[in-house]
Amino acid sequence: MCVQDLDKGDHVNLIMDGMSTPINEQTTGIEFYQKQREIVALRVNGELKDLDTDLAALPEGTQVEGVNISSDDGLNILRHSATHVLAQAVQDTFPDVNLGIGPFITDGFYYDFGNIDAVTPELLKDLQKKMQRIVKEGQTFRRRVVSEEEARVELADQPYKLELVTTKGSDADGASVEVGHGELTIYDNVRRNGDVAWKDLCRGPHLPTTKLIGNGFALTKSSAAYWKGDQNNDGLQRIYGTAWPTKDALVAYQERIKEAERRDHRKLGAELDLFSFPEEVGPGLALFHPKGGMLRHNVEEFIINEHMKRGFEIVYTPEITKGGLFHTSGHLPHYADTMFPPLVADEERDAEGNVTKAGQDYYLKAMNCPMQNLIYRSRGRSYRDLPLKLFEMGHDYRYEKSGVVAGLTRMRGFTQDDSHIYCTPDQAPQVIKELLGFFDDVLSAFGLSDFYLELSTRDTEKNQDKFIGSEEDWAEATRVLQEVCESTGLDLVADPGGAAFYGPKVSVQAKDALGRTWQMSTVQYDFNQPERFGLEYTAPDGSRQRPVMIHSAKLGSVERFIGVLTEHYAGAFPAWLAPVQARLIPVAEAFDDYVDNVASKLRAHGIRVEVDHSDDRFGKKIRNASKEKIPFTLIAGGEDVESGAVSFRYRDGHQENGIAVDQAVEHILDVVARRVNDVEGERLV
Template structure:
């Protein structure tokens, strides 16, 4: 038996290891293991190590807040992507000046090198120790009911024993404590100086508008100061690329108040980008054996009762409408009868198409595809530009296969997804496997089928050669899924395409096909969405390219700028020729000086500018100017047209002269 030191520093003085994985479970560095245990060190720069670092920093934040504002009540403080947050109930909202004071107090706590010490307590002991913390008392009452707890509350309570973490000073005194499952770094000095507080927000307790509104402080934490600075630089770059900012500057889309939050309208320039995104996707679908269907925006509620959405997804749906008219004996018309819902999903409609007539095994795989508009009642606080909306268009495909075809079709779908994403300019991927959480009533269906589906997805994902990351509990209620995670130009990760196996909906809809034996069989259903939604994909591409789209996606592909007005007709002839070839080309005949025209179109991120003066007109040539200011001069017109159309057909990203050379 090995007893690790209480502070862990004797073993790992360089802070490289912050916790242990013992028999697959994360444990504090100050833990006891036996010779039979499988023990792995958890380094501070690993995914788990970063999460532990950030969770520990959240505790330091909460301790600092209660030093500065002793009457503050504690909510929850989980780690999140790239950082952490902690919620508080305070008399007055936090101000930027408050953050400065809190940050100074956090720095003192870090220097004090308080140890994080774990204690197991009973429910009653926890209630007694945290009697002044009403939200902690509520969490204690939710122990074991993770499905009902607030997002992030799993860091504090779960199905097992309750634990409290004490922050213990060098002289052995408990300086602060919190209900927490851990683990934590050995002591506060491990946190170092690679952290910062980032912003203040409001948040309803347990995510419900019926509950008290708390104050949330966000922060970020990294192993070193240099990594913090690199992250802050990425944030600055991300702010420049924010699709909401670019959408306004480039006149692409807006969210009119008259329509409502989360409901976007696309302007002409944004509309043509969206059209091109969808057009290419439709070409790929048809070439890969998909069949196009179309379904209405509303339906009777019974359809979603059959699919399970009303039981498991009702909170994300708009409330029902009563639309069927009923005429009484006197001829009076009233709107009573069936309840209709705006559809949040397309899959139940596709099931009805499959079921509309008898199906043979010879028709399978049957790949039904639709760019279907769906509507989801997202809470106002979660809406975020085009990445989180209430009305969206999904490139939804549902594939019906025999049991023997499942693995091959999953491989086909994953290959299709990855190649198509590469065509849009995304090339850096890893995969995530989302599985069910044992004991969670959210997940429906037979456990054996879940296991079979999960293992099949795992095999297909591993065969792709991409890294595979587990996502326990992240599956849809009807089945596990693979999601493609793509890194953009500045290294941020976006969840892109999803491929989900579903043994449950074919059962619920009683879908059948006739097999080669003449008997009826149940198909397996695969849900596949490449974009997630067109709106979200639009936003991701806009930020990935910082608005400087490849020529094929650019709303204006070519602008002709004459050196002087007398060369306008010459360039107009070239523009007219380009338009007949399907190129989105314009000639700038405005009264602005040439240099101002160039600045204007550069700001609008036009990929190709054609410039002509006397020498070009006399020689039948034209000059190219590119986004970075480089030029190609004296290019014969026929060659220039060929280069432009070639860049479009090849979906080339053209920013410099070298890109078109």
């Protein structure tokens, strides 16, 4: 997108690609871009504005850029405009509705409503039809600046809007607003005859007209919600939708959603007998079945070996500890809401059962670093010991709300491949650089090589009480992480306010086969815990110095990683990971001994093999192997036995006949050893 300069002289010129275009006194963005329907808003000196902004009124030197509806900003404006159309349709259906907020979100939007009936699929259909009529009307979005008093008068029948006007809170976009610190604006939806059809307190910007929403939108679902996300507040109905620039783009999105549902790891976990989530166990806790257990073992064995290759030392720490440890680390003061309530132990009672001595509070651990700090502190350390690399497969527990747990991707009990490197400040940049290389090696091995980096820092304007440590320490830690990340050449995205309470972090955001982004590996620079635990090392000059602590997890959570892999591969795991790597199927019972001998040869080389000696017909055995997504199905009949061969049948239906047994074994071993991650790469030819 080209940037345009506005220069004022006798007239204003708009400079685009080196060409000077005169701007008349009343020229707006709508008039200037009238032949470019894809331009739906302006970016004026970096700030998004409505397209009807008066260009001639802008001061000299103003930088102006057209916003394409297909850009990220354009899509957000499209979707937020659709929320206003949705809210208008709802208020037309329920005149006494209490309007909440209606932000755009990834791939869509939602709006919260109070004082309406429960949302049914039938209601969603009716609302979508009303939205279509509003869109076809071509209502104009018009922005008005209002005073606080004017806003109160106009929104007198809307309690949530009044709260947003009179208190620090969120506007209709879900963005922070404070009265007296910026303009209050209302957007009117105006019909062609000049009548105001609907209005909402909103920061904007919006599309010029509802017509630009077109037919690329759909309502998708509804859910319960609470005003401002607080369960102590009013219960609301939240209606979700999606919007795209064209009908084709909407259909493509809907197809991606269907594919995502087909790949849902919870569905595949049941179909492939990998894992389950019984109600008797509780939300956020998984049971791994034998095949899922083997898959998990393969993942854990790989990551443990990769740590060992890089000089990490394995440690083990208990899953429960006295609460004082988490006070020392700072987790209880800053992280208590995410930890399970304490258990009381060590109390003493008399014969009647009365407590005679108070017990200690014990907590399930939510993280491993405090205990690894104790291992570091267990004896004196010299600069010659650094960097010291400790690593464990730590079993952690976090008290996630039952409404947010989701299969393996959001759990209450999980395993982290958690490491902590203790080093000098001078060593930290190299340590972090090596960790980023480690992340690349690991994710690439699993076929997740498309990723970028995200730097999470302390927000300097909000939530100051969330973070501990001095400005100087935060600045230095952030500088080191940023410089190392930039040196990799990978894309780096800022995430203000997303840091852990004790220090900034970098996370790897990896894309799966559907283009969805998942947070995977993380590295955090911690200057706080070494101070809180009194960690020291003897420097070359004999002085006692404080080490830096570098947290990292390569997979993140093992369970979550397996959930992502399951969806990425749609359950068809690469042969090196698959719980069952090969299945032998005899064409008839007469060939049972032959396939058993072939299976023995494969097992002797460590290949995970099954032989189907069931009473099922041959065709069903083949279908079963396909449904279970077995990488290599080896078939043997009379001709194969006579020639000492087998026939290969692959997951994509491709088949190769008459392959000598030794060649078949060698091929499977080669594919497994090379960790081939694509289906075509598993073929012999």
